[in-house]
Amino acid sequence: MTPISKAPASRTATSQIDLRGTNLYRVAIVGAASLAGKEIAEVVRDRNFPAADIRLLDDDESLGRLEAVGDEINFIQSIRSEQFERVDFAFFAADARSTRSNWKVARDLGDTIIDLTYALENEEGASIRSPWIERQTAQPIAPELQPGPVVVAHPAATVLALLALRAEKFGQIQRMVANVFEPASESGQKGMDELHEQTVNLLSFQELPKAVYDIQVAFNMVPRYGASSKLSLQNVAQRIQHHYRLIAHGVLELVLQVLQAPVFHGHGFSVYLEFDKPVLLGDFSRALAGDHVVLSGDPEDAPTNVSAAGQGDILLSVTADANRKNGVWLWATTDNLRIAALTAVECAETMTASRPKGQIQ
Numbered sequence: 001m002t003p004i005s006k007a008p009a010s011r012t013a014t015s016q017i018d019l020r021g022t023n024l025y026r027v028a029i030v031g032a033a034s035l036a037g038k039e040i041a042e043v044v045r046d047r048n049f050p051a052a053d054i055r056l057l058d059d060d061e062s063l064g065r066l067e068a069v070g071d072e073i074n075f076i077q078s079i080r081s082e083q084f085e086r087v088d089f090a091f092f093a094a095d096a097r098s099t100r101s102n103w104k105v106a107r108d109l110g111d112t113i114i115d116l117t118y119a120l121e122n123e124e125g126a127s128i129r130s131p132w133i134e135r136q137t138a139q140p141i142a143p144e145l146q147p148g149p150v151v152v153a154h155p156a157a158t159v160l161a162l163l164a165l166r167a168e169k170f171g172q173i174q175r176m177v178a179n180v181f182e183p184a185s186e187s188g189q190k191g192m193d194e195l196h197e198q199t200v201n202l203l204s205f206q207e208l209p210k211a212v213y214d215i216q217v218a219f220n221m222v223p224r225y226g227a228s229s230k231l232s233l234q235n236v237a238q239r240i241q242h243h244y245r246l247i248a249h250g251v252l253e254l255v256l257q258v259l260q261a262p263v264f265h266g267h268g269f270s271v272y273l274e275f276d277k278p279v280l281l282g283d284f285s286r287a288l289a290g291d292h293v294v295l296s297g298d299p300e301d302a303p304t305n306v307s308a309a310g311q312g313d314i315l316l317s318v319t320a321d322a323n324r325k326n327g328v329w330l331w332a333t334t335d336n337l338r339i340a341a342l343t344a345v346e347c348a349e350t351m352t353a354s355r356p357k358g359q360i361q
Helices: 035-046 097-110 129-135 155-168 184-202 233-248 281-288 336-354
Strands: 025-030 051-058 065-068 072-075 089-090 112-116 127-129 149-150 173-182 255-260 267-276 293-295 314-319 327-334
Touching: 025 035, 025 097, 035 184, 035 336, 051 072, 089 097, 089 336, 097 112, 112 255, 112 336, 127 233, 129 155, 129 233, 129 336, 149 336, 155 173, 155 233, 155 267, 155 281, 155 293, 155 314, 155 327, 155 336, 173 233, 184 336, 233 255, 281 293, 281 314, 327 336
Parallel strands: 025 051, 025 089, 089 112, 112 149, 127 149, 173 255, 293 314
Antiparallel strands: 065 072, 173 267, 267 327, 314 327
């Protein structure tokens, strides 16, 4: 992704719309052609976020591409400083390099920054947020007139924190161990493409492309990538742990392993919980039930990556451990991109109170 260019200050027609006195906001999506960017645009539409102007921004490779936002078709435009003028919420969904190159210009122009790339998690004044967890813990974030950048909590951290907090309602947890199965879509379109190409090449006995993972991921499960890969499952695990601790405010320590699964889309979670008392599945299931958690009532209808696709909930099944009466297993699947996009847009919704309605800079 390229940094913004200092183009002459000539505003588009939509940027001159006077929204004062309305309940509408302007939104910019940086990385609009990315998997995460497309998901944000869809969630903005599905949740009827009060946006009068949605600017789709990306690098030169995507310029002029048409993308649907609700009933409208928008062109993807280049990332330029003028595109951040008079914008309320700027979602950064491209990659960490693009976010670092462009976010300060957006901030200095008065935009509220929402980062899905994790590039800003160590910036001064940044906060890691997950509104699902804030509601669960009854600790909503107080509105700020000039909020720092908001970093969207890793979707796996949100899922694990919500399950842990709900499980605590049932009894005291002695141990929580989780395996997270990482899909290719967490590595963006390039990761998806490489898994696809590896799958095709394996079936046709051709050499495997390894530019992204530097290891075979098709038809394979791996605990780490090759030495030449710029990605790291260990870094992913550390981020999930870090975000989990921050958003769950001291809930039980999590023992975690992240594995790369040979799937294109959707997180899978295998979670073992051990309590200080025997587990009655009916009572425990009722403790887990609630907003954002859909329990499977039929053992033959266990959640899958396919069933989770496009869903904004955690699909969950519960099984008693065969050897430990105090132990229980959870199997959960989620649409990782949808959970991240929902978190981002809900963060924006909670911050509309900090921006005078329609009073665009």
